[in-house]
Amino acid sequence: MSLDNLHVGINHYLVLSGILFSIGVLGVLIRKNAIVILMSIELMLNAVNLDFVAFAKFSQNIDGQVMVFFVMTIAAAEAAVGLAIAIAVYKRFQEVNISRFENLKG
Amino acid sequence: MAGLNIEDVLFYAFGAGTVLSAVLVVFFANPIYSALFLALAMSMLGALFFVLEAYFISVAQITVYAGAVMVLFVMVLMLFDLKNEGEDILKVSPLGLIKLLAVGLLCGFFIGTGWVASKIPGKVISETSMASDQQTAINKDVQPVDIGSTVSLSRQLFSKYVFAFEAVSILLLVAIVGSVALARSKGGTHHVSR
Structure with a gap:
């Protein structure tokens, strides 16, 4: 493997973002704690943000950064609502295990 | 093009740090440690955004994610009394193995795609080639801007x-x-x- 391959291009950023996304998926799949699942979702959103910023840099087009701005705003709103639901579940069951969420109904 | 320049070194350092923190987020049984390592991962991603010349996004990442969202997570964790939360993450079960295998496959696809894409001759996407593509693009309303x-x-x-x-x-x-x-x-x- 030559040193030229280690020179960072867009592929490196895409692979890093893919690895981060996979770790986020793993967290959503194997964890039972709802808070940690929300954290893993944040991790996945951040992986996508890294993609957007990398494309913005390597194509010299700022639209990717605008998208990151929107993704951040929506992720913050999603975290607030998700944590409010977690608080509601904790009040009812005294734990935030994801299996309790199947009891959510009107 | 021998030798790594400073951007490459920063990419590898912060990239490795981000991946390590992300793994620790998933595998710490105590959610408060997960939250702290998530804050670390967010900060390192902010540094990567800085390397990518997205200065405003970098600062917003650190204030909004590593600041506000993480404070929200830690506050909610403080409200809960999760001392008896002895979650067995590393327990080996058939379903767990299938999940691990599926995620490993997904990760392998990402890495393999990147590796194959870097091998295609004449299609190396670099900063200059994509920028020059845009100069000749049919879409003329996209002005070249200072992305920083x-x-x-x-x-x-x-x-x-x-x-x-x-x-x-x-x-x-x-x-x-x-x-x-x-x-x-x-x-x-x-x-x-x-």
Whole structure:
């Protein structure tokens, strides 16, 4: 493997973002704690943000950064609502295990 | 092109740090440690954004994610008494192995795609080649902009994306009202008399 391959291009950023996304998926799949699942979702959103910023840099087009701005705003709103639901579940069951969420109904 | 320049070194350092923190987020049994390592991962991603010349996004990442969102997570964790949360993450079960295998396959696809894409001759996507592609693009309304400046970011935000910007403000209002209404409801979503 030559040193030229280690020179960072867009592929490196895409692979890093893919690895981060996979770790986020793993967290959503194997964890039972709802808070940690929300954290893993944040991790996945951040992986996508890294993609957007990398494309913005390597194509010299700022639209990717605008998208990151929107993704951040929506992720913050999603975290607030998700944590409010977690608080509601904790009040009812005294734990935030994801299996309790199947009891959510009107 | 011998030797690594400073951007490559920063990419590998912060990239490795981000991946390590992300793994620790998933595999720490105590959620408060997960939250702290998530804050670390967010900060390192902010540094990567800085390397990518997205200065405004970098600062926003650190204030909004590593600051505000993580404070929200830690506050909620403080409200819960999760001492007896002995979650067995590393327990080996057939279903767990299938999940691990599926995620490993996904990760392998990502890495393999990147590796194959770097092998294609003449299709190396570099900063200069994509920028010159854009010069000759049919889409002439895309002006070459200075991607590092907040001025060009806000110019796009308040002209091309102004409708989305206003829609996001409505979404935030809905989220505020919804989360307050959810958190105030007695006994979660069920009507129980306590």
